[in-house]
Amino acid sequence: MPLGRAYSVGVRGVDGAIVEIEAFITGGLPGVHLVGLPDAALQEARDRVRAAITNCGSAWPMTRLTLALSPATLPKMGSVYDIALAVAVMSAEQQQHWPKLDTTVLLGELALDGRVRPVKGVLPAVLTAKREGWAAVVVPIANLAEASLVEGIQVWGATSLSQLKAWLAGKGSLDDRVVGSASEPAPIADLADVVGQTHARFAVEVAAAGAHHLLLTGPPGIGKTMLAQRLPGLLPPLSHEESLEVTAIHSVAGLLSGSTPLITRPVFVAPHHTSTVAAMVGGGSGVARPGAVSRAHRGVLFLDECAEIGTSVLEALRTPLEDGEIRLARRDGVARYPARFQLVLAANPCPCAPARPSDCLCPAAAKRRYLGRLSGPLMDRVDLKVELHPVQSGAITATEGESTAAVRERVAAARAAAAERWAPHGVRTNAEVGGPLLRRRFRLDRATMAPLRQALDRGELSVRGVDRTLRVAWTLADLGGRTAPGLTDVNTALSFRQGGGDR
Incomplete structure (x- = not known):
């Protein structure tokens, strides 16, 4: 036949x-x-x-x-x-x-x-x-x-x-088959290149150690983009399974190198602030193609000038931030892409963004509208909020800060401690830990929890905010080599949550 x-x-x-x-x-x-x-x-x-x-x-x-x-x-x-x-x-x-x-x-x-x-x-x-x-x-x-x-x-x-x-x-x-398919690692930008900004540098270290989301605000040229670009260099290399996950997404997107396709380092994806919802989360006719959130899987998604991004685009990030994946329904079915990334937002304090705050010409209503695009539900999912201030002239000639290699060692030790602690519960980083687990099996004593209870009673924190603050506190304890967060860790985490304070 x-x-x-x-x-x-x-x-x-x-x-x-x-x-x-x-x-x-x-x-x-x-x-x-x-x-x-x-x-x-x-x-x-x-x-x-x-x-x-x-x-x-x-x-x-x-x-x-x-x-x-x-x-x-x-x-x-x-x-x-x-x-x-x-x-x-x-x-x-x-x-x-x-x-x-x-x-x-x-x-x-x-x-x-x-x-x-x-x-x-x-x-x-x-x-x-x-x-x-x-x-x-x-x-x-x-x-x-x-x-x-x-x-x-x-x-x-x-x-x-x-x-x-x-x-x-x-x-x-x-x-x-061919062998030796791992891609050559790109040169890593050094954290020592950042002038001053001690508090923001520490926030980037905390973000890397616990896989937390980060918001950087401040006038132009102060170092927000430089700090964000140095975050991937602090993260540990991808495991073999994670490398295959990330490489598979880039394969579907058609972005792989022909001779050395395997991606072994966390990626850094920085879409333009005029990107559409489809460009951010994925889209296209038939079955949707991966967007920026999926291409940043196991890496960093950096949104510069985030206050200029459309509100609908920003709000589309809420589901992947919580679920770690994006599901896109199109004419020919539903496409599911992993999207577990670290979000780094950067914004100017107002539309005119002068070098000195005293030179701002924006009315109060314009300022509120500008940062008002960052909605409460989205900001509630951001663990670390840091305001950068202009550096003094002495910082330019001062001894350079710690290198990426030195900070990466502390980050690796903190991540190893967190992975060992959470391994029986199926997670590896503090940012992935569920709130019920933190509040029940790993509950802190009453005195340590006092600042969070007070903030919750005053309406300054939601229940989600309490959980996320606790996750940051555990990361601070891991960086300090402590077995559990203390009162200082909780207060520091709360100051990051509220966008104030220095180290």
């Missing part, structure tokens, strides 16, 4: 599903009928596949051809199915079954001359094939380094449809 079959992977978000592709040749007028909810790019695959098959020396069936992609209810998008479609057609036309097709997943786009072109989302597709128990996967040669990041499955790279056909028939070979 003229029926051919091959397999590929459909990716939605960072999740995938195995797609079975069948080619059936029957009598009737010549024509190609593609079924299985294909999008426009997949509909055009009929012409690409026909030209590629013809140009690699194989025959195209001159009769009715039906191409079915299953599961039929799953929307299929993109050009990743091209080589699987071509192999299924050749198998049906030649009425020949290649045993390797029963254990191999095929991924790749075809050029008209039969070359195999790279595609997006190869890493999550290979992870899906491994999870589903497939023995091997064939990818474009340009994606081979990315696919080689996945252990436990055989990975092959193809340069052309002719080479793939010869390999299936046992008359040729494909390129094997």
